[in-house]
Amino acid sequence: MKRILLLCLTCLLLAALAVLVLDAVVPLFRSRPANTESAGNWGAPYQLREYFSLHGVAESGALNLVAAIYLGYRAFDTLGETIVLVISVAGVLLFTGAR
């Protein structure tokens, strides 16, 4: 009984979530601005991409722009990520008792 209730509730909520997400997100994807220069003050993803493609290589020295961002512009994220890795390795070792 409880399980059926949970099932129905979940389906209902998932449907509601899907409707809300679709309602909000679909307009965002409907059109793509043709002229990227017209976008205002960091209004859309197009501007950052434009900047990286124009200046990224010269500023970071890496041809691979993903690497330039991953280790250059946003290296602080990467620092945090390595720390997450170190923590979870130590945690897995703790939990499995393999020391």
Add this chain to the structure above:
Amino acid sequence: MAGAIILILILTGIAGVVLVDNLIKKVMSLVILNSAIVILFVWSGSLTGSEAPIMLAGARDIVDPLPQAIMLTDIVIGICVTAVALAIVLRIYERWGTVSRRKLEKLMNENDD
């Protein structure tokens, strides 16, 4: 099309986390959710251009590299969470001999009294 697939992945993942009884499958559903997020970011970044963001000679209309870069971070974090979760599930299995959520909660409530 890709959007529909992502939506299906997200709904599958949430439904899996909520409804499935097996703890390992719950963790797997979390992996599905994380993959859905990765695909979502990379796909939406790819809509902005047509070439890979490797600036060899002639590359001009590149896709947005930022989502790809931050998704690398997200993938690593996803791996780490999954590893920790699996280690805990392993430990729970060693202690109780079951990975069923219902059985575990029943055992916990019985032990309380």
Add this chain to the structure above:
Amino acid sequence: MKESKIVVLVSRKLVPYILLFGLYLISYGHLSPGGGFQGGAVLSSAMLLLCLSRGVAATRRLFRYRAVSAVEITAFALFLAMAAAGTALGVSFLGNFLPLGRIGEVPSSGFILFLNLIIGLEVGAGITLICYSLLQEE
């Protein structure tokens, strides 16, 4: 479990090439698709292959647990040191304090190359350690 000759032989021949490919991905990460994390994941996949084909115990004899952990800790410490070196040399915290070099060559792009190496080792060693502990045989 019985060992299969084919699996052992193939994995033995394959592992060096996988390691090489991982190193290639790491060291060319700033020039072509790839990078530290991807290369590190490939490195650890070689270790995973060894663990699966030869057994964890045999692999742990080849790559000692303490050595792998030392690599991981050293890589982490080096990353922090690289980050702090930027401040010390007057650039900025996590700033690129090495010369960029000629763009397009392997020794270029300043410390991105070195960070790639560090992260490659870190990810490789970290995932190997996770494999070691989750794949323990009873």
Add this chain to the structure above:
Amino acid sequence: MTEALPLLILLPFAASVLCLLARLLRRLLLAQVVAVLSLGGILLILGLLLPVLHSQGGLTYSMGGWPEPLGIALNFDTLAWSSSVMGTVVGLCALLFAIGERKYDSDFYFFFLLLVAGMEGVILTGDLFNMFVFIEIVSISSYILIAYSLSRDSLWACLRYLLLSSLSIFLFLLGLFLVYRIMGTFSLRLITASLSSAGGTVPPAASDSASGTAKALGLAVAALTVGIGLKAAFVPLHTWLPDAHAAAPHPVSALLSGVMIKVSFLAVWRILAALGTTGLQALFRWIGPLTALLAVGLALCQTDSKRLLAFHSVSQMGLITAAFGAAAGGGSAGLSASLAHILSHSLFKSLLFLSVGAAIHLTGERDLQRSSAISTPPWLMPFFLVGALSISGLPPFNGFVSKTLVVSLFKSSPLLATALRLAAVGTAASMIKLSGMFRRGRMEPLAADEAVVGSGRSAPSPFFLIPLSLLALLCLAGGIAPRFLIGSLVVSATGEPSGGFPSAYTAEHLIESGIYAALAAGVYLLIRTHRASRVLKRIRDLRLSLDGSLVLIVAAVVLFVVLGGILRGGFPSALFSR
């Protein structure tokens, strides 16, 4: 001096490397010394930064020298300063306590330091994706610390917390995606600037209709709020907290309850301040009192001492969110009350957790029904008393000041004010119940560890005395000189003129708190009756299953989107007028 900002995060990271080294070399002392030194170093840097902060208002540090839409910046203002001081002081006290407990190896200090560093990062960072990374550092290290004892309850509590938190982090990422799609950047400062410069119009996103973007932004804010709000534990999202905080080792409980939930709430605060949707903030006005009342009711039913305290963390979060929500209409009185209660709650709740933890450590008994027969060392009593009086909102402690501030915000709505007052009475009553632990019992403690018992009977260990007395002194100081201690911080953080911090010591408030105490004694006598205890037992046994709490998260998002939209009143126009 700005160069010192990244040191706040780098210092504990570097210390954690040394802790790993100490594990390899098996030198526990090295890990302990390094941990204490690094937290002390952070306090020193924060002290040095204070004059700079006063003269410049706020500091910004660009990581790697990349300006903001390209790179990541650290934003350091008075809000960040006060919350990182709070985090470090509580962290240091908990650390000393952990050293005094003498049962953790160097791994523990590694995770502990990274937990503190992660919280510093969440407070300092000015970038949403970077915030996600630091939240993951905080959550993974807290998962591991909760399950550190590898006991039955702690493993299950940890897994439960992990699953709930991962689902909410997924929602956070979904919100991040929408923010990036709409705004094109993760930088909180630029988002604020872009939204306020756009005025009534929608930012130039890839949309053809203004209301479409507004809707997407509403969804994004709701997803982000639920994503971090799970850790801040207000009502539909609180289900993990009592289990997790009760199962964790005592110093970790103090740190999690004292600091982590508030840091997560400050993250929600920052997000709502940047993305500026008053609708959700107005929702908190209702969620807060509900949280406070519900959690106090559940706390009264508990017999496990740490579970009881954990429920009180939820209820105090209710007060904090209520004050935050009361600021939705504008005006900073609500914000300053919220921040004041954040600061004072972190002090008295960690004091309570540490003193109860010390009692459990020394007697080996955590159940209230049994522990009243066992006598605890008498020197613990005053520390507990300070915390209990403070959380009950009695003068002259800091809880009185901040609680009075919060309740006085709700003068215009009697319903919510009554809920908050009832919660205050319940809090005091359950503190009377908890004090049963510290009565002189008939039996001597039966701890298995002989050395532990010995140290309890003779002179108390300085590692217990120093953190407890430091926290107790701060509680007292916050109550005696609120204007000087809390007031000046709060005022500069929330931008209220210096005369605006009202005094709590009026005859009316003093009488009110006296009435609470009297009512609380009555409630305590009521719940001790035989019939009531059966009802309490029945309520205590109602446990929400894991699946139920997971569904609640999804429900919370849907609820927040819908209610936030309704409270905002018309999507596009009112959205950007903060």
